[in-house]
Structures are given as structure tokens and as C-alpha cells.
Amino acid sequence: MTGLYDRDILEASLSACAVDPSLIAALLAANGGELVDFGDIRPLYGLARHLADLHTRGEMFDREIAASRIAETTGAERGDVDAIMRSIEGRGNPAAFQLWLDKLRSLRFRRRLVDAGEHAQNGCADADLVAAVQLAVREGETGNDGLVFADLTAPPLPTPPALVGRPGCTLIPVRQKTGVVGDSGAGKTHLFVSLALGIASGCDVLDMACAQQPVLYCTSDDDPDMERKFQRHAAGLGLDLGSLPLRLVSDPEFNLDRPGTVARVRKALADLGAAERPATFILESLTTNVVLDLTNLHDAVSVRAYIRRTLAALQADFPDLSSIVSHHLKKPQAGGANDLSTRVSGSVQIRAGLDCVIGLVPDGPEAFTVRTLKRSRSGARFDAFKVRILGDPDAPLTLKYDGTVDVSDSELMGASGAVLAFLKAAGGPRPLKAIVAGVTGFRDRAIQSACRRLSDGESPRLVRTGIKPAAYTYAPPKQTGLDLGGLD
Secondary structure, eight states: OOSHHHHHHHHHHHHHHHHOTTHHHHHHHTTTOOGGGTOOSHHHHHHHHHHHHHHHTTOOOOHHHHHHHHHHHHOOOHHHHHHHHHHHHTTTOSSTTHHHHHHTOSHHHHHHHHHHHHHHHTTOOHHHHHHHHHHHHHHHHTTOOSOOOOOTTSOOOOOOOEEEEETTEEEEETTSEEEEEEOTTSSHHHHHHHHHHHHHHTOOBTTBEEOOOOEEEEEOSOOTTHHHHHHHHHHHHTOOGGGSSEEEEEOTTOOTTSTTHHHHHHHHHHHTTTTTSOEEEEEEOGGGGOOTTTOOOOSHHHHHHHHHHTHHHHHHHOTTEEEEEEEOOOOOOGGGOOSTTTOGGGOOGGGGGOSEEEEEEEOSTTEEEEEEEEOOTTOOOOOOEEEEEEOOTTSOOEEEEEEESSOOHHHHHHHHHHHHHHHHHHTSOEEHHHHHHHOOSSOHHHHHHHHHHHHHSSSOSEEEEETTTTEEEEOOHHHHOOOOTTOO
């Protein structure tokens, strides 16, 4: 019982037997046994119940210890318990449950039980668990042992629309797990609150359209100003909070990785109508939603497993659910360590389990830059842009889109031509500040990039005559021989 899938299979099947003892017969039949061989079903029921309890507590299965505990608790004879265990193990096979597990190796059967095990771990209803195991048993009996192949002859699927974006620009994709990372104070909460309000209302945010749908926002970051942030951002957008399909859970004790929490989130989403229409789940933050004494997120595989039993488990129940989770940027670690077990909030290995990752970088007072760290698996993308946080301490808050940060090739070529024309007409050195003021129609950063490009090449068209402050003068073409395609 070393593999995660094997533990999930046992969790599901044993828990289901504890709820519905009639399933024991089907599981015994998987090992070639029959219920009539053992007479009274009660010891079997006790076995299933106590083994399920072992798995729930995360204890390793030790045959001798488990048999003794079961015999002591149920009052059954030790010989009867041994006979039952030998049957379930495979009629005397000392490898724990080996034949049982072998029977569950078919892909669909195994996957069903893994899914059921994840639900059991997170507190699903007993009836749902039993139904899942019964379905798995039926699929196993029909011999679905082969791989399930994708239909490659089907028409290509269209690119999904953006949850938040505009034509040619997707900030938040639909039905994906999106991570937003950044240092403390970079602006993650402001961005999340603004996105939550935009999605819940369907109004534009950051000059981008938001698809309207219900939003569940859960935070355990212990922010005492959380409700006020929502009120101020709603005022900045002109929204009535009471009329929105938006639910806020601000609780420092909230932890998605604790048993039962995913079930509570699942119920809240169902109450919002997520089973009937698309919905969005926003989580702040990963740092406060990992139980460090129970979870060892030390590598990409562990990260995927964590995401699978939390965010992915929710999306399995609500296929049209979009998830957004915040996380902290990697910071330098002693000895160069770069893993979540060293510092959960200090690693971006979370990329392994998410479909796309967005980074926030502080960019002056009350401003930050938004960049792509991992492209969306659907191909959605956006150009890096700057955001300003506007509003006095007691005034409504708004996030203002302040234009793209990076300079495109076409913009750079245009700015280069304008800078050359300006300095050629100037007839002498000019400080960068004067160049920026004299060249119109281009952003400051495009003009600055053009000056650097024209002066730093192998055959410069500008000569840098000052360092601080920067200054440039025009270099005639005969000195360089550089062909700029008619820009000179």
C-alpha cells in the first residue's frame, strides 16, 4: 500500500463497505471468494469499518496489528479474523490486498475508485460514495480493461472564450486552474477582489470584459480589512454588493487541505448554482491552505497531487468551474533550496499543478505589473501591462489599466525613426528627458528603448554623450553604414 492511487482505491472500497455491507460480496468475488464461505457478515463489516478508519488516519497497514485491533474491537475470534483477512488479501497471499488491487487495475475501474477515494477523503456523502463504488464494480464486471483513446477524427474544438479578457488578450481563461503569484503587498488581493466583483457582475475590469457568473471567494490570509476592500472596490465600480451572486468566506481557520473542507466548498458552489452553470472559485492563498504537518509538497509530483485532491476534485464535480488561487513568488533560500517543503510561500513549483500562472511585480507606489509566468494550456495569452491602484484611504478603490509594459517590434521601429529624425534636426546632443518631450506619438518606454537600441548596436546610429542624466546625439549614416530600412 505505497502508491497514492492504491490508498485512494482502498479508502473508497473500504469506506463504502462500512456504509453498505452488501458491497463486501462483490469485493470478495473480486478475489475469488464467496460470502457463504464466512457465514456471519458482521466480522467482515467490522474489518471494512476498521480498515477504513486506519486509512482515514493515514496509518500504514500492518496485517498483525490490524488483525489484533479488529479482533479486540469486534469481539470476533482471532482465527475468524485471520481467515477473513487471508481471503481479502488473496487467500493467504501476504502482500496486502494484492489480488484485490490487481482486480482494480483496469483504467476506468481504477479511475472511478480513485475519484471516489478522493471524495471520501474530503467528506462526500455516504450515498454518493456507495454509488461511485457500485458503478466502479459494474464497470469492472464488464471488462473495461483497455485504454480509452481520444477521438482524433472529431472536428477541432474552438478556442474557449476568456473569463476575463478581450479579443486577442486573455487574462483569466475559463475552466482552468489559474495561479496568481507575487510578493506580499504586490497587489494580489486588490486584483482578486476586483476580478471577483467583475466576474460576479459581468462589468469590465482593467479595460477587459468579464463573463458574468457566480463567484465563491475564500481567504484564510487573516486580512481584517477584507470586507472593507470589497465595499471600496464595489463603490469604485458602482456596484451593489447585495445584488451580486458573490459569497465571501474570510476565516483564518479555513484550510482546503483539511478533511471535509472540499466538501463544504462543494456545497457552497452547489448553492450558488455551479452544477447548472459556469462559476468561479477564488482562493487566497496557497500558503495558508496547506497542512504542513500532513502534506509534504516537496516536488512537482506532490504539488500535482495536492492540486488534484483540492482544486481538480472540485472541477471534477463542476466541469464549468474556473479556479484562481494566489501564491507567493519564490524568494532566495539558504543553500539555494527551491522547494515547497523549505518554504511553502517561497516557491513557484506550484506551476506544476496549474494550467497557467500570472506574476505580479511591484512597479512604483500603488502600482504593479502583470506578466505571464506560465502560458495557458489553451493557448490564451496577454501582453504584460501595468496597473495603478487609485483611491484615497477612505475613498472608493479602482484598478486602472495603464497600458502594456513591453515594447513591440513595430512600436520600437516607429519610435526609432522618430528619435533619429528629432536628433538629426536638433543638430547636437540632447538629454533623454528632452528627447522624450520632443518625440510625440510614442510612449516614454518606447522612446527609451529606441535610444538604447540605436546606441548599443555594433554600428550605432546614436552616440551616448551622458550617463546620468542620459543624453544622445545623432551619428551620421556614413560613420556607421547601418541600414535601418529607410528610417534615417
